[in-house]
Amino acid sequence: MIDINEIYFVTSNDHKIEEANRILSQFGIKLKKSNIKKIEIQSNSLEKIVKYSLLYAIKKLNNEIIVEDSGLFIEKLNGFPGPFSSYVYKKLGCNGILKLMKEISDRRALFKCVVGYCSPNIKPVIFHGICYGNISYEIRGSHGFGFDPIFIPDNSNGLTFSELSPEEKDKFSHRGIAFRKFGLWYINNIAKP
Amino acid sequence: MIDINEIYFVTSNDHKIEEANRILSQFGIKLKKSNIKKIEIQSNSLEKIVKYSLLYAIKKLNNEIIVEDSGLFIEKLNGFPGPFSSYVYKKLGCNGILKLMKEISDRRALFKCVVGYCSPNIKPVIFHGICYGNISYEIRGSHGFGFDPIFIPDNSNGLTFSELSPEEKDKFSHRGIAFRKFGLWYINNIAKP
Numbered sequence: 001m002i003d004i005n006e007i008y009f010v011t012s013n014d015h016k017i018e019e020a021n022r023i024l025s026q027f028g029i030k031l032k033k034s035n036i037k038k039i040e041i042q043s044n045s046l047e048k049i050v051k052y053s054l055l056y057a058i059k060k061l062n063n064e065i066i067v068e069d070s071g072l073f074i075e076k077l078n079g080f081p082g083p084f085s086s087y088v089y090k091k092l093g094c095n096g097i098l099k100l101m102k103e104i105s106d107r108r109a110l111f112k113c114v115v116g117y118c119s120p121n122i123k124p125v126i127f128h129g130i131c132y133g134n135i136s137y138e139i140r141g142s143h144g145f146g147f148d149p150i151f152i153p154d155n156s157n158g159l160t161f162s163e164l165s166p167e168e169k170d171k172f173s174h175r176g177i178a179f180r181k182f183g184l185w186y187i188n189n190i191a192k193p
Numbered sequence: 194m195i196d197i198n199e200i201y202f203v204t205s206n207d208h209k210i211e212e213a214n215r216i217l218s219q220f221g222i223k224l225k226k227s228n229i230k231k232i233e234i235q236s237n238s239l240e241k242i243v244k245y246s247l248l249y250a251i252k253k254l255n256n257e258i259i260v261e262d263s264g265l266f267i268e269k270l271n272g273f274p275g276p277f278s279s280y281v282y283k284k285l286g287c288n289g290i291l292k293l294m295k296e297i298s299d300r301r302a303l304f305k306c307v308v309g310y311c312s313p314n315i316k317p318v319i320f321h322g323i324c325y326g327n328i329s330y331e332i333r334g335s336h337g338f339g340f341d342p343i344f345i346p347d348n349s350n351g352l353t354f355s356e357l358s359p360e361e362k363d364k365f366s367h368r369g370i371a372f373r374k375f376g377l378w379y380i381n382n383i384a385k386p
Contacts, residue, residue: 039245042233042280052232080284084277087235091273092293099293100285 005191007064007117008034010057013086015145016068020179023170027183028191036060038067046071046083047126050116054124062120064190066182070113070174072097072147074135076104085147094139094150107135111151113174115182119190127185129177136160144169198384200257200310201227203250206279208338209261213372216363220376221384229253231260239264239276240319243309247317255313257383259375263306263367265290265340267328269297278340287332287343300328304344306367308375312383320378322370329353337362 009017009031020031039056043049046069053067071085077100081088088096101107113129133153141149141162148161153172161169170176202210202224213224232249236242239262246260264278270293274281281289294300306322326346334342334355341354346365354362363369 040235042235042277044280077289078284080281080289082284084235084280087237087277088273091271091275096270096273096293099295100289102292 005029005186007031007066008061009066009068010034010036010038010053010061011068012038016175019166019170019175020066020068022166023176023179024183027187029183029186031066034061034065040069043083044079046112046114049083050114050126051124054116054118058118058120064119065117067116068113068175068178070111072151073110073112074101075108076101076106089146094147097135097147097150098138101135109133109135109151111153111174113178115178117182117186122190125185127178127181129174129179129181131172131174131177198222198379200224200259201254202259202261203227203229203231203246203254204261205231209368212359212363212368213259213261215359216369216372217376220380222376222379224259227254227258233262236276237272239305239307242276243307243319244317247309247311251311251313257312258310260309261306261368261371263304265344266303266305267294268301269294269299282339287340290328290340290343291331294328302326302328302344304346304367306371308371310375310379315383318378320371320374322367322372322374324365324367324370 005028007029009020011017017031017033036057038053040049041052049069050067057065057067071082073079073082111131115127116124118124131153133151136150136152139149140160143164143166144162151161152158153161156164198221200222204210210224210226229250231246233242234245242262243260250258250260264275266272266275304324308320309317311317324346326344329343329345332342333353336357336359337355344354345351346354349357
């Protein structure tokens, strides 16, 4: 029987927990939701946001913890909505982004994910994942969450994240890349044998 | 001769210092820029952002401090850009807001300002100012900063903040209201005689 390593995930987003656990199951890692408050600072840098959240959370929770932050960065909108993607999604939705992108033909964008880990004994370690793609011209698909229905990752034959099955999305998504990097590092450096 | 009360203002925005000092001069108060880093959390509430920034700053600076945060809340955009106005201005500018407001006839909006004060002996005290108005259909005027050129305050005869002289703006601006409340409180409760 394989031991499961359980780690606290400081987040209020159940979609993220589901996605991360789907990706991390192959490494024998299970994330469980932490109910401590996540503090996020305002910054252009996902890394700075994650590091601050980790250092804040580790003071409250004397345990292994994971913090994740991600954002959609649109080239012709100067990187908007970036680290504020979740807020912008709640306020404007996918339609707000499509409105801002009206009459803009260069639709390049990227999704970036930063995963941070620390424990009472281990200083923050950071893992990155980037997925390049384009903003679609309309909302398409039903899987995923947030801006998934308007993001077409490269090499998806023109399908949005929301038109891919969850497992297909994980293969090249920013979150898939970052959490797999973390999983590999964790089983090689931390996991109990 | 009148004594001038000097207080640190934790901000990187020189426009705000200029505006606040214009308003506070009648109370014998002068704000000087503090060079400590301002930490702002991500929150829907300006009050929470200001309180967190105050408590963070007071640990670094053993002195009287002021923190201010303000935002433009647009009714039909669910309060966007709100507490993230500064970030959104940098990324999208006034034109981004005008694009989002295309074909929207209800253009009601408000500017809100929260001023916070604390000292090593005094817990945070918070002052509010709200200015109601509408989003214009085009950029107008040359005074002020940020979204001033597209905000028409009520009772300005249709002029935007940027078309008013600085002194006229102060009369009914969110920042004018909040800083005058602070100034009155300060001379009645704190100022050295």
